[in-house]
Amino acid sequence: MILIPILCLLLGAAIAFLVNQPLRGEFGIYIAVACLAGLDSLFGAMRSSQEGKFRTDVFVSGFAFNTLAASGLAWLGDRIGANVFLVCAFIFGTRIFNNLSLIRRHWLTQWQDAQLKKRQEALQAQAAASAPNQQAKAN
Amino acid sequence: MMNPFAHRVSLNPQVAAVSVFAIILGYMISTAWITNESRFGSRDADQRERLALGTIDQQDKVRQQSEEIARLQAQLTKLQNAVGKDESAGRLLNQSLQELKLFAGLTEVRGPGIMVTLRDGPAEGTDSMLPTELVIHDRDVLKVVNELWSAGAEAIAVNKIRVSARTSFRCVGPTILVDDNKIGTPVVIQAIGNSEQLKTSIEMPGGIWDEIRQTDPRMITVEQVSKMDLPAFTGRTGFKIGEAVVAK
Numbered sequence: 037m038i039l040i041p042i043l044c045l046l047l048g049a050a051i052a053f054l055v056n057q058p059l060r061g062e063f064g065i066y067i068a069v070a071c072l073a074g075l076d077s078l079f080g081a082m083r084s085s086q087e088g089k090f091r092t093d094v095f096v097s098g099f100a101f102n103t104l105a106a107s108g109l110a111w112l113g114d115r116i117g118a119n120v121f122l123v124c125a126f127i128f129g130t131r132i133f134n135n136l137s138l139i140r141r142h143w144l145t146q147w148q149d150a151q152l153k154k155r156q157e158a159l160q161a162q163a164a165a166s167a168p169n170q171q172a173k174a175n
Numbered sequence: 176m177m178n179p180f181a182h183r184v185s186l187n188p189q190v191a192a193v194s195v196f197a198i199i200l201g202y203m204i205s206t207a208w209i210t211n212e213s214r215f216g217s218r219d220a221d222q223r224e225r226l227a228l229g230t231i232d233q234q235d236k237v238r239q240q241s242e243e244i245a246r247l248q249a250q251l252t253k254l255q256n257a258v259g260k261d262e263s264a265g266r267l268l269n270q271s272l273q274e275l276k277l278f279a280g281l282t283e284v285r286g287p288g289i290m291v292t293l294r295d296g297p298a299e300g301t302d303s304m305l306p307t308e309l310v311i312h313d314r315d316v317l318k319v320v321n322e323l324w325s326a327g328a329e330a331i332a333v334n335k336i337r338v339s340a341r342t343s344f345r346c347v348g349p350t351i352l353v354d355d356n357k358i359g360t361p362v363v364i365q366a367i368g369n370s371e372q373l374k375t376s377i378e379m380p381g382g383i384w385d386e387i388r389q390t391d392p393r394m395i396t397v398e399q400v401s402k403m404d405l406p407a408f409t410g411r412t413g414f415k416i417g418e419a420v421v422a423k
Contacts, residue, residue, distance in 0.1 A: 040190055041197040048201025056209060064210035071207050074200035081193055092192045099196045103203075 041078070065114075066107035069121060072128035073102040079135035086142045237355060241409040248281055248407050280339045280408040284330040288367040289374050290398050291319055295360045296391040308390050311360050313346040316353075318383040319364050320344070326376030328366035330405050334358040337408040354410045370399040 059067055077099040084090045106124045113120025255269050276282050293316065296309030320338060323331055331338040336353045345352040350359050366373055377397055378384050387395040 041193045044194040044197035045201040048198035048203075049205040050201075051198075052202045052205030052209065057206070058210040058213035059206060064207065067203055067207045067210065071200070071204045074196070074203060078193070078197060078200055085189075090189060092189050096192055096196070099200075 045078075065121060066110050069110045069124045069128075070103040070107040072124060072132070073106040074099060076128045076131045076135070077102055079132055079139065083135045083138050083142075086139060234357075244409040245407055248409075249283075252276070252282055279412075280330060280337050281412070283407050284367055284405045285402065286329070286367040287370050287399075287401050288328070288365060288403060289323075289370050289377065290400050290403070291323075291364040291366070291377060292396045292398075293319065293360065293362040293364070293387070294394050294396075296394050309394075311351075311362055311394065313344045313351045315383065315387060316351060316362055316364065317344045318386075319377065322377055322379075322383055323364065323366040323368075323373060326368070326373050328368040328373060330367045332365045332405040334363055335406055337406050339408040339410060341410065342408075365400070365403055365405055367403070367405060370401075374399055 058064070077095065080098070081090060081095045084094075106128070110121045110124055113123075252273070255272060258265055258269065260266065273282070277284065293311045295311055316333060320331055320333065333344075333353050334356075336356050336358070338353075342354055343352075347357070350357045351362070352358075374397055376382075384395055384397065
């Protein structure tokens with residue numbers, strides 16, 4: 037299952053490395069929070085698509101709003117002396133791990149179902165193969 | 176419902192939306208990475224290790240360049256003397272120049288004076304003493320140098336590093352920085368001047384000598400020297416910000 041979004045993620049990363057333009061000053065911290073929010077949105081989209089609940093409008097608005105809100109709140113927190121950065125890291129970290137575990141469970145279930153199906157098919161094939169044999173013996 | 180993650184080639188709107196934002200996210204993550212590295216340096220080598228290695232390299236370089244500067248200063252003095260021999264105006268000019276250089280510490284100086292040696296106290300210490308009191312600090316060196324200046328010393332060197340008008344003494348971990356040179360105990364402070372006067376001044380009751388002796392008498396020794404050479408100042412001498420005001 038090669039995923040176009042993952043290829044796109046790598047493509048974006050490659051472009052940024054080629055551009056090689058570090059952000060000036062304090063905004064480096066806030067883009068880190070925005071990254072966490074974006075990762076959370078992406079994993080969330082992955083999970084919801086597995087559950088068949090993916091909606092483009094929810095994803096797009098969630099991505100844009102969460103990244104902006106996270107970095108904006110972190111910036112505001114630094115201005116007023118509350119460490120919102122840690123809050124963002126904690127909340128998004130929790131959500132990312134939560135999403136990841138759900139994705140993993142989904143994949144595991146899928147794989148186990150496939151194995152079960154394969155075994156059942158094998159059993160059926162065996163039964164079908166042995167049925168004529170028994171007939172032949174009886175004859 | 177479509178699964179935007181399960182499609183290989185087909186670019187339906189959902190896959191497109193997720194892909195576009197994946198590009199943006201990838202770009203953001205890389206930028207954060209680059210920004211972080213540019214701020215804290217590469218993660219490949221331990222920062223302290225690299226710093227230590229770099230410092231050692233720099234120390235060798237500084238030593239080499241100091242020797243070079245001392246050589247060039249001596250050469251310059253010779254050349255100025257040679258030029259000054261020809262004309263009387265030039266000679267006068269050179270004379271005042273040499274006086275100024277002597278004052279600024281740009282030439283080697285020879286003469287009588289005293290030698291103050293500061294040592295860390297015994298490692299075991301005593302119950303009443305804090306361990307930090309048994310160590311020679313930058314401020315001890317600074318105080319001794321200051322008292323020597325006020326007692327009329329004409330030239331001072333600390334561990335063979337000439338003290339100039341711009342010299343600073345700082346504490347860096349277990350060592351003392353004299354300008355950019357690291358020194359450790361024993362700290363030998365040589366001062367050229369009237370040795371009798373310098374000795375009595377430095378051994379003044381209530382002064383730094385007294386203060387250090389109260390901790391441990393072995394930590395400070397003062398001896399008179401009939402003749403010694405102090406090296407020339409080899410630190411930076413240039414002006415970047417200020418400029419001379421020339422009288423019109």
